[in-house]
Amino acid sequence: MSIKDKFDIKGRVAVITGGAGLLGKEFARTLLEYGGKVVMADIARDRGAAALKEIGQGSKGDIVYEYVDVSSKDSVEKMAQSVKKRFGKVDILINCAALDPKFEAGDMEKHGYAFEDYPLESWERAVSVNLTGAFLCCQVIGRIMISQEKGVIVNVASEIGMIAPDNRIYIKKAEPEKKRFKPIDYPVTKAALIHLSRYLASYWGDKNIRVNTLTPATVYTDQDDELVKNISYRAILGRMSDKNEFCGALIFLVSDASSYMTGANLVVDGGRTAW
């Protein structure tokens, strides 16, 4: 098989949790382009419908939306059964769903808490989605993959799961006294996902199920210029990323192109964690 052919995922069924989100949609487009059948599994029905409209239906219904709340085992089971009924199998799982309050208008109030005052319920909610959600999806879909004697799982982490957030980047020149923080739960759950991948790679090493992590860095959305400058400065490439700059790494990880790779963390961060 040629290297080019190894990237082909024709007929393979992929579940993307958080599939209606910013990166989930990009991943969905990529998997479709390489011949896959895609399930955008997401808690937000409205976003799911909009994403389907935006991407188009693919040929022969190759892309669908499924409701799931990844923090509920019952909901994950229902989603997995529905996918099995529709497509007969699950070859690929991408754990992308996350709670990640952005540093943008509308989300800013979530960044005002000092760690000492951080609400327990915020911590528990984020852990239940970002970490327990991936745990449950691996458990439920991993069982299907065991029965198929084949599967690939990608857990989507973050560069601040590898390094601590530098909270100085959120301080504005005009308001030096006003501190803003990346909430503790996000980097801690992302760090845990990297180890979830290693654990499961080791655990399923003899089951033909590969488990890896994809680590992206901050994507351009609606951040203000000051924040963009502060984050860009920390990347070797001197900029943040476009939303489609992780898709090459993603198709590598889910296809046979990475057949000898498991338990690894593929870091696509413009060099931010390299210095």
Ligand SMILES: NC(=O)c1ccc[n+]([C@@H]2O[C@H](COP(=O)([O-])OP(=O)(O)OC[C@H]3O[C@@H](n4cnc5c(N)ncnc54)[C@H](O)[C@@H]3O)[C@@H](O)[C@H]2O)c1
């Ligand atoms: N965007 C970035 O700059 C960036 C950088 C590094 C890592 N990441 C990671 O990439 C992944 C995707 O990020 P994004 O920017 O697309 O985020 P996003 O907020 O746009 O998408 C996340 C999706 O998860 C869904 N979701 C939330 N709770 C859920 C639940 N309980 N069950 C099912 N779905 C749920 C949301 O509805 C949303 O569609 C995340 O894991 C994030 O941590 C993003």
